[in-house]
Amino acid sequence: xxxxxxxxxxDPAKDVKPYFQDYTFDVKEGMTVLDCLYYIxxxxxxxxxxxxxxxxxxxxxxxxxxxxxxxxxxxTQALSLxxxxxxxxxxxxxxxIKDLVPDLTPLFEKHKNVKPYIIPENEQExxxxxxxxxxxxxxxxxxxxxxxCIKCGACLAACPTVGTTPDFPGPQALAQAYRYNADNRDxxxxxxxxxxxxxxxxxxxxxxxxxxxxCPKGVDPALAIQLFKRSFFFTGxxxxxxxxxxxxxxxxxxxxxxxxxxx
Amino acid sequence: xxxSKLWFLFxxxxxxxxxxxGIHLGYMHLDNILGVxxxxxxxxxxxxxxxxxWLVSYLILLVAALYHGMYGLRTILLEYFPxxxxxxxxxxxxxxxxxxxLGSYVVIYSYIGG
Ligand code: SF4
Ligand code: FES
Numbered sequence: 001x002x003x004x005x006x007x008x009x010x011d012p013a014k015d016v017k018p019y020f021q022d023y024t025f026d027v028k029e030g031m032t033v034l035d036c037l038y039y040i041x042x043x044x045x046x047x048x049x050x051x052x053x054x055x056x057x058x059x060x061x062x063x064x065x066x067x068x069x070x071x072x073x074x075x076t077q078a079l080s081l082x083x084x085x086x087x088x089x090x091x092x093x094x095x096x097i098k099d100l101v102p103d104l105t106p107l108f109e110k111h112k113n114v115k116p117y118i119i120p121e122n123e124q125e126x127x128x129x130x131x132x133x134x135x136x137x138x139x140x141x142x143x144x145x146x147x148x149c150i151k152c153g154a155c156l157a158a159c160p161t162v163g164t165t166p167d168f169p170g171p172q173a174l175a176q177a178y179r180y181n182a183d184n185r186d187x188x189x190x191x192x193x194x195x196x197x198x199x200x201x202x203x204x205x206x207x208x209x210x211x212x213x214x215c216p217k218g219v220d221p222a223l224a225i226q227l228f229k230r231s232f233f234f235t236g237x238x239x240x241x242x243x244x245x246x247x248x249x250x251x252x253x254x255x256x257x258x259x260x261x262x263x
Numbered sequence: 264x265x266x267s268k269l270w271f272l273f274x275x276x277x278x279x280x281x282x283x284x285g286i287h288l289g290y291m292h293l294d295n296i297l298g299v300x301x302x303x304x305x306x307x308x309x310x311x312x313x314x315x316x317w318l319v320s321y322l323i324l325l326v327a328a329l330y331h332g333m334y335g336l337r338t339i340l341l342e343y344f345p346x347x348x349x350x351x352x353x354x355x356x357x358x359x360x361x362x363x364x365l366g367s368y369v370v371i372y373s374y375i376g377g
Contacts, residue, residue: 165345193267199341199348203266206338232267 008089034073049099060152065089070154091157114177119188133241146179155211171211171221178224185241279327312373
């Protein structure tokens with residue numbers, strides 16, 4: 001099927017303003033939008049700039065604004081969009097570096113600010129572990145879906161509050177702050193709460209839910225934000241992860257054996 | 264005060280509103296069902312104004328509605344002008360305070376028989 005791609009072009013070195021450029025060619029069944037962009041780059045216009053890496057929805061590099069929605073280009077089948085004109089622009093709410101490439105610096109800065117790592121109760125134990133922490137399936141469930149974030153930035157592109165308040169941490173960082181707070185190996189809840197309990201922080205979210213809709217990995221940042229808000233007022237005691245000393249606990253008889261080393 | 268506390272009070276104010284606005288609206292608009300005799304009649308309004316239950320309930324309603332509304336207005340203004348936090352806080356504080364004085368004046372004045 002012949003499809004016209006209307007692609008956002010902008011080279012700050014020579015363009016005064018961004019503009020859309022059309023590319024029309026035969027799209028075969030099975031081609032993702034990313035395949036189409038590579039096709040354009042390899043066969044029609046080598047100057048087109050976009051970002052991609054894994055081509056399998058893992059690295060988060062290829063998030064862009066496809067037919068006015070933030071999506072991963074590598075996970076979007078071109079023909080499944082059901083239009084013969086596909087408009088592609090860089091993610092909104094970010095500075096545009098060139099063509100389809102957004103400047104994701106704010107995403108990573110905001111992510112870093114909420115300390116997205118386990119802050120242990122006993123730092124020495126973390127540096128020189130004497131055992132491993134146990135976690136029941138139920139404790140894992142507390143944060144698992146939020147751990148699937150690939151930092152593609154699509155949720156910030158969809159968030160109306162990020163659009164008006166650039167300093168708002170945004171759904172990604174807030175969901176990650178909650179993800180670590182909910183982890184029973186973590187003791188950094190107080191530090192993260194201080195980071196987000198300010199006039200531009202958590203309380204600016206107005207529950208539009210666009211982030212949850214945009215997320216290609218099924219993370220629901222809007223839910224994380226609501227749970228995070230709840231945790232400010234109803235702080236149930238988090239069960240502490242149990243430290244199992246190394247080599248002390250023998251596997252139960254007949255239990256699952258560790259795989260044999262392979263060559 | 265921290266943002267979490269301001270937000271918490273906003274939710275508490277909403278719950279208070281639910282109760283007291285419910286009483287107010289029920290009394291005013293379900294008069295036929297509740298058998299209230301003409302709640303908007305001048306003399307009835309005056310008698311109500313001089314009743315301690317209504318005095319307290321109007322004051323609670325006033326404070327809760329003002330806080331809830333002013334917090335909402337602050338949120339909207341912050342969204343438009345995120346860099347002007349101090350100015351917005353001041354503006355909201357002043358408007359809220361003036362409205363509180365005016366509202367309580369009316370309620371208290373009618374209570375003491377004005
Ligand atoms: S929460 Fe979803 S949309 Fe947001 S950065 Fe993570 S994977 Fe992307
Ligand atoms: S290229 Fe890695 S997510 Fe699309």
